[in-house]
Amino acid sequence: MTVDRRIRVGIDVGGTFTDAVAVDATTLALVGQVKVPTSHHHADGVAHGIVQALEELLVKAGRTAGDVTFLAHGTTQATNALLEGDVARVGLLGIGSGAGAVFTRRLASFGKLELAPGKRLPLSYAHITDPFDEAAVRAAVERVRGAGAEVLVATEPFGVDRPEGEQAVLETARSAGLPVAAAHEITSLYGLHKRTRTAVVNAAILPRMLATADLVDASITKAGVTAPLMVMRCDGGVMSLDEMRRRPLLTILSGPAAGVAGALMQERISEGVFLETGGTSTDISVVRRGKVAVRHATILGKTSYLNALDVRTVGVGGGSMVRLAGGRVTGVGPRSAHIAGLPYACFAAPDELRDARLATVRPMDGDPDDHVVLDAAGGRFALTLTCAANALGRVPDGDFARSGQESARAALAPLATALGTDVAGAARAVLDAGTKQVEAVVDAMIRDYRLDRDTAVLVGGGGGAASVTPHLAAHTGLEGRIARHSEVISPIGVALALVREQVERIIPGATQEQILAVRAEAEQAVVAQGAAADGVEVEVTVDPQTSTVRAVATGATELRTQDRAHRADDTERLRSAAGSLKARESMVRVLAGTDAYTVYGTEVRRRFRGRRRPVRVVDADGVVRLGVPDAQVATTTVGAAGEALAALVRDATAYGDGGVRAPAVRLLVGARIADLSGVLEPDALLALARSELRSRGADEPVVAVVEPRS
Template structure:
């Protein structure tokens, strides 16, 4: 057996694990265990169980394993449930701004939800005369005495010179107390938000350290010597050691694994990825081969950490219908899994069956109109009728695909329920799927509008165990093309296994110079290499926002196997042209190469587009940048494409600005320029 990567995804209902061939991406073994929310160890118990089983079932030698990566819901759950510790803040500052610094580092209680908070205690040290060890120890003792379990050091302009923050962390560590430097969590100016971000990170440190140590011991016990990685909320992976320092980066780690799979396994360039689980559906946009990012929020408060823009809708393949009288009034958010119910698709019944219906409140405080039934009065198990059952009843799930059930049995059950509601089977099932699809379509349309993704290029890509149950129906409602990922039920676990080591550095710089950019590049390269990335595989992405003066440098690299390994075959011009043609909707014969480098090609084609109520037609030119592996990196309408040598770039940029700048009543509109 060759080199093996193992990915584990912790979902709301199930924890999936896969072992894949690192070269050919062939699945060698896959397992599914219930997510262990209620276990003493939390969801980590399911992670360990799935890891042990996937290795055993695949008869995999631990010597062949080169990577183990898992997503985690521990950070998210801790914040949602208020399973956090009080945090002591040591504010540091000097000079005439001392008053402001005191106020901005004293953040008070941080709201997590309607009745959950992070408790904070504050102590300020004036550093006009330096920072003594005695002062720091006294401040730490005072904060611990008040109830703090973790210390945060936050200094004005600490991002420029973190020595004092690091000194506080070192002293706290020597005293046996966990501590975080705010400048290690974010390099952005904005003392109050940076302090809050560090506090959120600190409040989950003990829980995440406990989790990391349990998984670490399990991996060692199994004899696995490969690096253990954790999924980040921005779609990359990081080492377990880095997770111990910055657990805040794992918020939304679970859904991020699905995006990683969409990019690296399904190869989505432009589209909407819809991952349908048993309880909820995660929806995200991929544009020009990259996911949309946003600032994380906790309790409605913005933090200085980036997450993928993922919207979660409370409907999925296992959602339960709610019925009032003889009308289905809603579907979800509770699911069969939460209520301990069986799906109708997977129980065998006679061709004619009469059910015994009843209604429940799955969780305390829920409405009491969730529909359930028994087949017989003395049945030991209860059932419900889910969107998966409706899709099976309407023969929408292809035979042999994940979610396909006992069609004759589910139709017999549907007939019995429909009779109670005085409707036919088709309308009964369509009503369930219509309610589900309306919620998903609304979310998709909002995301597409926000991201300015061209609707004419929109493709829906389905993943998750409920993909075949819901995505085709949603696509039909939207009149949009769709495709379902291979092995959809374990696509997020595959994403964890294929996740790239990733890190970003953000700074506030008024006029960034070449030296500023190179310094940030060196810092982020060092970070991803320390986390396990192969230096020669690292790619960099630079973003400069002149309005906010924010400079972001992102580094992405692969672990051990390079990005140009056997599964990353360079495609021919013919293959690339076919991909571009299907992406932009122009015949292959009308597409020409308008520029190229060793790694990228620009294809341009024209088409006629109807406008003004389809009365007139206009010529529309579309340019598409695609890499040699087949990933579309950029898509533009009516763009000017020029190819020059590196030495001519500055002159060409000046020329393009002069040619394409637009002068109007509201000022100058500069052209967008992509190199």
């Protein structure tokens, strides 16, 4: 029997270290991990560290370059370039005549955008009245090039609907030998100012990102890797290297996206909050109905048309120092032991903590002098959130942050004396203070995204996960757990991430044909980047208030099939569904099923609120993949689905002052959950359903989960 040695490799380039993991391509089990210093100062930049990490990883995992079927990396390079002001000068070519020229000329003000203290976005502007006048375009290009421009952007009012002018300028400008881009290529949303600003910022980081991409690509090819190189996006997916060369801005803010991608793919979260806790801070993000939550990102203090993970950061991490005043714990952080240059007290040997005395210090000049330290036989130590978690037994065996119980309790003992309580009471006081700030953000995100608290789970990642997530779960009553291999959840996320593309169009009164065209464009884009066509899923949303049609397509670069030796049995799946439904198992019944999913439901009667039929869709692993508070479930076949769905949608469509609102529909077919809930117009919904089922056999079963809208 031939052993399958194929692996997926994920590499996460951080500010200090570059982490790499190898994941078995069949079972998705972790088979190797390494950590090397990030090579900021090497002649090849961060590319050198990526290749070094890959070489060490292959040795550790006992694999060769030929075993790599997928290779992706995430990098903070784009983010750091903007934060540090290390960007290229942009030559902005504004197009317009008559009254329209006034608006275009105003775009020269982007040269005032502040990147870092004392550093502004380097920009040179030249105006073009007629984009088809090649001599005038060449003269404009020479003006900005003479001013030092390294990359060119063309922009014109109404360029989304009439891109011919921008395209003509690019055709002529390419002869200058500089990278070129048109604003409509970066985003197809209306708004000249915001669209151009997004394109200009993208261009500013383009040359540096191109240089790194070329180095990494050449290096891994030389190393013998034949799998195409992918790059982490800021929305939790990956893109091809060619796509990154066109839109490097998509990699900005991608650091937190890698972690939540890991939680989504490895931990199979369908509804919940992911908390990635490091030494100094916690990044908090949301997974709703099996998808990461994204929004238009703020870049350089301004909103952009860049769709990025909605991540909110709290200055509380595993190394956050305890603060004490007036005989009580007043807070934890934002200063950490790392900033103070002190070791964690809980990682000291018991002998080193002999004769420990409590003291307070200023970690940095200007800080309050209320940060707690221990002066003991072994020197000075910081009292941190990790110390409290270990003292209270919140850190599981084998965890990255686990310390000896004796040391942790000895570290908390002087604080307990100062507070007039025992060690457990002191530890709870510290953890309460630390998680209070995190809880406020978690509650806000649950409200903002209308998560169902009955199904929402808290999942902790990062090296400091155990210092926040377990105590927060216990305090809030939400289900909580620490992700497997939490300390390398980010590179795991990179290794498991799906190819992703989002297409947005503003189409007033969009027809079925136009909606399907946007869907097809997104699907074709991920296939062009290497996704297997048979596994692509597309979610379409139509926003009638803004006339925006949005299609998000995701797919794997190969059809991944997990080892099915450890799947949940009927009893385990029922238990999982009942736990999520907060119902006794005897009150839960099977409503429908496919080879990949089982649909469970129960009935809830509430005084004055009538009857509800909550539903849970559970996969073969026993993971709840979809939770709906009130739904009708029907089983049909692909051949009969057209008529059956039309009747279901007709009966559940709501009519009112706000217009027609079709129900939220999800279809279970094969191994997919086709989410059609983003469409409110019944005919468009049914057209999308037909599109989803078109390639399926007529006898294949289909389960429809139909959720009426209020």
